[in-house]
Amino acid sequence: xxxxxxxxxxxxxxxxxxxxxxxxxxxxxxxxxxxxxxxxxxxxxxxxxxxxxxxxxxxxxxxxxxxxxxxxxxxxxxxxxxxxxxxxxxxxxxxxxxxxxxxxxxxxxxxxxxxxxxxxxxxxxxxxxxxxxxxxxxxxxxxxxxxxxxxxxxxxxxxxxxxxxxxxxxxxxxxxxxxxxxxxxxxxx
Numbered sequence: 001x002x003x004x005x006x007x008x009x010x011x012x013x014x015x016x017x018x019x020x021x022x023x024x025x026x027x028x029x030x031x032x033x034x035x036x037x038x039x040x041x042x043x044x045x046x047x048x049x050x051x052x053x054x055x056x057x058x059x060x061x062x063x064x065x066x067x068x069x070x071x072x073x074x075x076x077x078x079x080x081x082x083x084x085x086x087x088x089x090x091x092x093x094x095x096x097x098x099x100x101x102x103x104x105x106x107x108x109x110x111x112x113x114x115x116x117x118x119x120x121x122x123x124x125x126x127x128x129x130x131x132x133x134x135x136x137x138x139x140x141x142x143x144x145x146x147x148x149x150x151x152x153x154x155x156x157x158x159x160x161x162x163x164x165x166x167x168x169x170x171x172x173x174x175x176x177x178x179x180x181x182x183x184x185x186x187x188x189x
Contacts, residue, residue, distance in 0.1 A: 003096035005103075005172065013171040020167065030125065030159035030168045035095050037064075038152040040085040048147045052086060055149070058139040060088040060098060101138070102153070103173050109136045115177040118166055125165025127174075129153045 002010070014029045023029055037060055039052055056064040064086040072080045090098050107113060110131075120128050133148040134140045159165035170176050 003093050003100065005100045006093070006096040009096075009172065013168070016171055017164075017167060021164065030157050030164045032095065032099065032168070032172070033091070033156045033158055035090045035098055036154045036156065037088040037090070038067075038085060038154070039064075039087075039149055041083060048149075049083070051146050052149055055134050055140060056086055056088055059134065059137045059151075060090060061094060062088050062090065064088045099155070099172070103175070105138050106136050107175060109138065113175075115175045118176055118179045121162040121165050123162065125157045125159025125162055125168070127155045127157070127165060127169060129155075 009031065014026070014031070017023070017029050018026065037056060039056060041049060041052060053064060065088070066083055067085045067087055069078050069080055069082045069084050072078060078084070107116070116127075116129065122128075129152070131137075131151040131153070134151055135142060135145070135148070155169070157165050157168055159168055166176065166179065
């Protein structure tokens, strides 16, 4: 049985996108390909690695993989093949379930939340969300926190541009702020 959000995409979002952008083929319709969660590890705080690993397991429901530095950078005291973070890639049913929890449970718990900025899209229509700490996720209890750490969530879409990505995520239920039209062509005299 497909996830609730996946069924919503197939029944409502895909036909709406196809009608709005005039796609002739269903396969042209933008969709969410994968969700990647990233956490950077402070090089000096190697003893907190297990805590971050457990937090990512709870949040994503999947074991994270370690990421390593590709090259040495002396200004950052970074050496090649040094452990610098964790990442989790979600696809399929787990991805849709994570996005559903993100929209309905996590984002409303963010302090002073006023909607997601439309400026976080890249040119291909992918979207990035940054969290200052892991407290917004309901899987993490405040009693179990030993160390606060940031978290980045990247939503990769098959959209061709920012407009298609914005429309896709808006129809999926993301609380995106309205796009501003800019200041126009008015000239002060």
